[in-house]
Amino acid sequence: MSGYRVVHCGPLMLRLHKRRAMLCLFLALVLLMAAVLALGAGGTTGWSAPWAGGQGKVLWDLRLPRLLLALVCGAMLGLAGATLQSLTRNGLADPGLLGVREGASLAILVLLFFLPTAAPELRPLVGLVGGVSVVAVTVLLARGGIERMRFILIGIGVSWFLSGLIALMLVAADVTMMQTAMVWLAGSLSGAAWSSVRMAALCLLIGGVLLFGTARAGDVADLGDHLGRSLGVSMTRLAVVRVAAAVLLTAGCVSFCGRLGFVGLIAPHLARLSVGGGQGALLSASALWGAVLVMVADTVGRVAFAPIQIPAGIVLAVIGVPVLLGLLWCRRDRF
Amino acid sequence: MAGPAWARSFTDDLGRTVEVPDRPLRIVSLSDTDITIPLLELGVMPVASHGRVGVNGAGAPYLRSGALLTGVDFDTAPIRFIGATEVDLEAVANERPDLIIAEKGRLAALETLQDLAPTVVLDAAGLGASHVYSRLADLTGQQVRLQTLETRYQAALQALKDTVHPERYTVSVIQPLNGKISVYHTYRALGRVLRDAGFRFPPLIDAIPVGGRMEIGAERLPEIDADVIFDPYRADRGEGPRADIADMEALVPNFCAFLQACRQGRYVMVSREEAISNSYSALFLMVSMVQAQMAERPRVTLK
Known part of the structure; x- marks a missing residue:
């Protein structure tokens, strides 16, 4: 059946495209090897095999949680980007589209400025509240029409409004607090701890289940509103579930490591270029590419000029622009 | 080798109570102007410090005003450079500190720092230099030196x-x-x-x-x-x-x-x-x- 194979697992049945599954597996293997290399890379100590011993505390308490957080947050952004691009049928959509990123950022900045002594564990919760609140306001303003272009446009407007508020806060902030805020906003994973890895993984699990669970309906929705409805898909319900998942993933990611740009935009394009296929393949490959991008950016920022640390968000911006331009050149017949 | 004597509790400027060594020997400073320079004036040499990176093409790290005001800089003293805007936590860990002193305005990854060593936070911008000197003298036992200054x-x-x-x-x-x-x-x-x-x-x-x-x-x-x-x-x-x-x-x-x-x-x-x-x-x-x-x-x- 045109390259597909059906895999049975107890009562469950999964239809896999053999070539795309192999490509995803290959991508996962590349990711695993890159992760091992990154785990052994020390900024001031050079590379040493992670299993060689003698670097227990650095490896276990600093490098491993940071690496895992990079992988998890990259996957979250990849999934959120792929979902929003599919929902809006716009290849330029990214997780900042609906103002979720700005909403989460603003909420955490308020926490940083007014409650600097608050436990770091509060940040994800506050970020989620900020992100979800922004989407709730956007939905209200759009009068519930979540699948319409009106919703996206209002989201973009809210996003710009919140960006203005963030800029206002930074301008008015005390110069000493601004330093902390700027580093966080630049997208840094230096504060990674096991507690943040666990919470980020939970967000990824919930968002991933929602997205992969609706992937087949998403394939049908890609055929268009009328055809989708005629094939029995509730387009509104599907959009609500997928937007909720994207909001959770984006707000969660911002809460743990600040504003990491470009990943949500580029990862889905890399996924389409390398793997292609429907929603299932797109989501899998986007998550893998997102994880690769954030992990590579964070490792480069951590070791390239050590002990000087460059936030992953800045490395991503520097790498991201050439990659984006390259993509646009490669796909110049489509854009 | 005997471990450090955890002699007392210290309440920092964030209101956190931290168990600190009675006489810290391996202090890491996370702010050059607000922590490192005062420590040097109190006669305490930190093992590592935050610093700056030259902007005139030299690229060499330096303690802001370090050489000018104290005669001490990264190239003249055994102080390890651990980063500029954002410190390298692995470099901090490699110094095996027994006390980390941070400034409120350069605060990051407090939870992770606390896992590496007792970490106290001082509010130089809000509470002023006199306050910071007093807290540092208390932490390092240099009250007599502070009185002289x-x-x-x-x-x-x-x-x-x-x-x-x-x-x-x-x-x-x-x-x-x-x-x-x-x-x-x-x-x-x-x-x-x-x-x-x-x-x-x-x-x-x-x-x-x-x-x-x-x-x-x-x-x-x-x-x-x-x-x-x-x-x-x-x-x-x-x-x-x-x-x-x-x-x-x-x-x-x-x-x-x-x-x-x-x-x-x-x-x-x-x-x-x-x-x-x-x-x-x-x-x-x-x-x-x-x-x-x-x-x-x-x-x-x-x-």
Whole structure:
């Protein structure tokens, strides 16, 4: 059946495209090897095999949680980007589209400025509240029409409004607090701890289940509103579930490591270029590419000029622009 | 080898109670100006410190005002550089610290730092240099050294008061920064000397909360006029006062005409590296500078 194979697992049945599954597996293997290399890379100590011993505390308490957080947050952004691009049928959509990123950022900045002594564990919760609140306001303003272009446009407007508020806060902030805020906003994973890895993984699990669970309906929705409805898909319900998942993933990611740009935009394009296929393949490959991008950016920022640390968000911006331009050149017949 | 003696609890400026060693031997400082320089003046050499990276092409790390005020820098002392804007936590861990001291404004990854070693946070910007010196002396057992520094400063300050009679003059400290004019309630060492000596400030500056700053537009320039205006310029970039004056000109063309102090030749350019420090060395320098600028001098009458 045109390259597909059906895999049975107890009562469950999964239809896999053999070539795309192999490509995803290959991508996962590349990711695993890159992760091992990154785990052994020390900024001031050079590379040493992670299993060689003698670097227990650095490896276990600093490098491993940071690496895992990079992988998890990259996957979250990849999934959120792929979902929003599919929902809006716009290849330029990214997780900042609906103002979720700005909403989460603003909420955490308020926490940083007014409650600097608050436990770091509060940040994800506050970020989620900020992100979800922004989407709730956007939905209200759009009068519930979540699948319409009106919703996206209002989201973009809210996003710009919140960006203005963030800029206002930074301008008015005390110069000493601004330093902390700027580093966080630049997208840094230096504060990674096991507690943040666990919470980020939970967000990824919930968002991933929602997205992969609706992937087949998403394939049908890609055929268009009328055809989708005629094939029995509730387009509104599907959009609500997928937007909720994207909001959770984006707000969660911002809460743990600040504003990491470009990943949500580029990862889905890399996924389409390398793997292609429907929603299932797109989501899998986007998550893998997102994880690769954030992990590579964070490792480069951590070791390239050590002990000087460059936030992953800045490395991503520097790498991201050439990659984006390259993509646009490669796909110049489509854009 | 015996482990450190966890002799006591210490409540830091975030209100956290931290178990700290009685006599820390391997201190890592996360702020060069606010923690490292004071530690050096108290006679304590940290094993590692936050620093800056040269902007003149050299790229070598340095302690801001370190060599200038204490004679100590990364290339002259066994202090490991652990990063600039964001510190390298692995470099911190590699130093095996028994105490990490952070400044509230450069606070990051507190949870992770606390896992590496007892970490205390001091609020230099909000609570001032005197407070930080007092806390650092308490942490390191250097109260006697601090008393010596304070006695010398008070003596210099008294000499300034006797010479200048500060209550007769108004002063202000301003600087062009990022396209705006910044004014401070107390501009670090320079501001502290001016306030401790008893100079008067324009009402606009006195209205700024203690430890705060504000940015003003060109139209409010006359409100910060005074008998003497001090303008700290960046000396670390090799640009000198000319760049700072050019910044002021860009903000307010012919700005000198709007300020009586400037028209009468009492707009004083001061090296920011010394003025911005919180150290006693900077206080001594600022006392001497203010005294030299404001002491009476013979009047020359040209015929």
